[in-house]
Amino acid sequence: MTVIAIPRNRVLADAIPGGLVRDAVLVLGGAAFVGLLAQLSIPLSFTPVPLSLGTFAVLLTGAALGPVRGALSIGIYLLAGMAGMPWFAGQTSGWGFPSFGYIIGFVLAGALVGxxxxxxxxxxxxxxxxxxxxxxxxxxxxxxxxxxxxxxMDLATGIEKGVVPFLVGDAIKIVIAAGLLPGAWKIVERVESR
Structure with a gap:
């Protein structure tokens, strides 16, 4: 069995052949992926922050695309939503709503995770x-x-309404990602070792 050492400065997107066209398609595809998964949301009566799969999509996109493509992808998602594309959670757009700060955080998180x-x-x-x-x-x-x-809201209420209700869901998303991403790397290693 041959084992290929994958360079550490590589992300999953780098396993796809192509150059600038590949990158553009991946960036736009990442933005669409986040917009699509953000629609899988549940409004919660006790907080203005909806429960959605947008966070999961952002973290996967950042990890798969890397810091630059990930930040660009989430940045396009942010800017298009601000311009009126109804792809924030619950088919909303704009920026004048209480959970918009999480979307701003998406861009930074996508870059960090990437x-x-x-x-x-x-x-x-x-x-x-x-x-x-x-x-x-x-x-x-x-x-x-x-x-x-x-x-x-004060800090205690902000944490109570903006963090606590999402901890279990985030833990589940993290466990799923912990299976998906290393599994995807195993597939890349198998394909590239042929």
């Missing part, structure tokens, strides 16, 4: 968990202060 993935942060389940937890923390670090400013 950077960590390019350094091997998505090669094993444990590393993937660490990478995804850090990405989630960035989203919360931007989203909660924005939520507090938009609603007048």
């Amino acid at each position: 950077w960590l993935a390019s350094r091997g942060g998505d090669r094993t389940p444990l590393r993937t968990v660490r990478t995804m937890v850090l990405g989630n923390l960035v989203i919360y670090a931007v989203g909660v202060p924005y939520l507090m400013g938009a609603t007048g």
Whole structure:
């Protein structure tokens, strides 16, 4: 059995042949992927922040595309949504709503997760968990202060309404990512060893 050593500064998108056209398709595809998964959302009566798969899509996109393509992809998602594309959670758009800070955090999280993935942060389940937890923390670090400013909540209420209800769901998403990303790398290794 031949084993290929995959360079650590590589992400899954780099396994796809092509250059600029590939990158453009991946960036636009990543934005569409986030927009699509964000539609799988549930409004919660006790918080203005919906439960959605948008966060999961952002973290996967960042890990698969890397820091630059990941940030560009999520940046396009953000800008298109601000311009009126109804692909934020619940088919919303714009920027004048309390959960918009989480979407801003998506861009930073996509870049961070992409950077960590390019350094091997998505090669094993444990590393993937660490990478995804850090990405989630960035989203919360931007989203909660924005939520507090938009609603007048204090810090304790901001955490109660903007973090606590999502911890179990985020843990499930992280566990799924911890299986998907290292599994995808195993497939890449098999294909490239042929």
